[in-house]
Amino acid sequence: MLIKNSDGIKSSDITDENLYWNRRNFLRAAALAATTTATGLLYRKLNTPAKQQATLTPTALPTGGYALPTGEAATAFDDITNYNNFYEFSTSKEGVASRAQNFVTRPWTVEVGGLVQNPKTFDLDDLLKLAPPEDRVYRFRCVEAWSMIIPWLGFPLKSLLDAVQPLGNAKFVAFNTLFDPYRMPNQRGDVLPWPYVEGLRLDEALHPLTILATGLYGKPLLPQNGAPLRLVVPWKYGFKSIKSIVKITLTDTQPKATWNYVAPDEYGFYSNVNPQVDHPRWSQATEQRIGEWGRRDTLMFNGYADQVASLYAGMDLKANF
Numbered sequence: 001m002l003i004k005n006s007d008g009i010k011s012s013d014i015t016d017e018n019l020y021w022n023r024r025n026f027l028r029a030a031a032l033a034a035t036t037t038a039t040g041l042l043y044r045k046l047n048t049p050a051k052q053q054a055t056l057t058p059t060a061l062p063t064g065g066y067a068l069p070t071g072e073a074a075t076a077f078d079d080i081t082n083y084n085n086f087y088e089f090s091t092s093k094e095g096v097a098s099r100a101q102n103f104v105t106r107p108w109t110v111e112v113g114g115l116v117q118n119p120k121t122f123d124l125d126d127l128l129k130l131a132p133p134e135d136r137v138y139r140f141r142c143v144e145a146w147s148m149i150i151p152w153l154g155f156p157l158k159s160l161l162d163a164v165q166p167l168g169n170a171k172f173v174a175f176n177t178l179f180d181p182y183r184m185p186n187q188r189g190d191v192l193p194w195p196y197v198e199g200l201r202l203d204e205a206l207h208p209l210t211i212l213a214t215g216l217y218g219k220p221l222l223p224q225n226g227a228p229l230r231l232v233v234p235w236k237y238g239f240k241s242i243k244s245i246v247k248i249t250l251t252d253t254q255p256k257a258t259w260n261y262v263a264p265d266e267y268g269f270y271s272n273v274n275p276q277v278d279h280p281r282w283s284q285a286t287e288q289r290i291g292e293w294g295r296r297d298t299l300m301f302n303g304y305a306d307q308v309a310s311l312y313a314g315m316d317l318k319a320n321f
């Protein structure tokens with residue numbers, strides 16, 4: 001027997017309704033927040049009753065051990081997995097987790113080609129055997145001036161690039177997110193040009209801090225964080241960390257990068273975290289660490305200057321932002 005509810009509401013409408021109420025609460029709170037700087041804590045409180053990740057959230061979370069050598073503790077798992085930018089699913093940071101929860105990430109292949117000796121399409125599970133992921137706790141700084149400390153599981157992008165042997169004329173690495181409007185509903189609209197694409201210079205891609213992440217807090221990535229495979233470049237703004245990657249191409253010219261392409265005055269190709277170069281519409285000097293009161297000073301190269309500043313020796317970082 002087919003059971004219809006009394007007023008003919010489809011489950012998709014109910015989801016939208018939930019999102020509507022979340023957004024309404026959020027807007028109301030945003031009005032309150034205008035008098036405080038506690039945005040991070042506020043959104044967390046508001047999100048509590050609306051959690052829709054019960055079945056995906058690990059039952060026993062690691063309780064400690066994830067911190068930077070500076071003592072900065074990892075951001076809460078619930079915050080990392082419920083405050084997301086992933087426009088393929090939703091433009092609302094609080095809406096991504098529920099919209100993405102049924103995203104299927106197996107089987108998954110990653111096609112690696114372009115200017116390489118050995119082009120190859122990797123099955124993700126085979127790739128993970130070649131390059132076992134390890135814990136990496138990194139600062140993460142979004143261009144929108146919020147930040148988190150994230151305990152990733154990942155492996156160096158270099159391990160993958162070494163396996164395909166870049167040719168001598170390869171200078172850049174281009175990345176593509178999956179394009180599948182059936183599985184990524186916002187790709188049916190044009191909020192961004194699809195697929196989402198990003199790029200790095202080859203030396204940035206080969207840097208030991210640059211990883212392909214497959215998990216966080218010791219668990220496989222949830223869809224909202226870019227499952228099954230996403231880039232993490234900790235000295236660059238978050239939008240360089242392209243999610244759900246299906247294709248990696250070595251090129252001799254600078255690849256297209258989505259945000260740089262849609263708004264080149266606001267988002268550069270390099271997008272290195274730099275407190276001295278403001279976004280045209282807001283300051284980049286400070287940041288809201290999610291889960292904390294007050295604001296922290298933003299650090300040059302997000303605190304990784306000792307490791308990466310030499311990559312940009314002699315470059316004008318105000319022109320090459």
Ligand SMILES: Nc1nc2c(c(=O)[nH]1)N[C@H]1C(S)=C(S)[C@@H](COP(=O)(O)O)O[C@H]1N2
Pocket residue numbers: 080083084085086087088142143177196224225226238239240241242243244
């Ligand atoms: N494919 C894809 N990748 C993406 C995005 C996106 O919308 N689509 N958003 C970016 C932005 S702006 C940020 S801040 C980070 C957010 O990652 P998180 O949700 O794991 O914190 O993902 C980046 N990668």
Ligand SMILES: [Mo]
Pocket residue numbers: 085142143144237238239
């Ligand atoms: Mo971002």
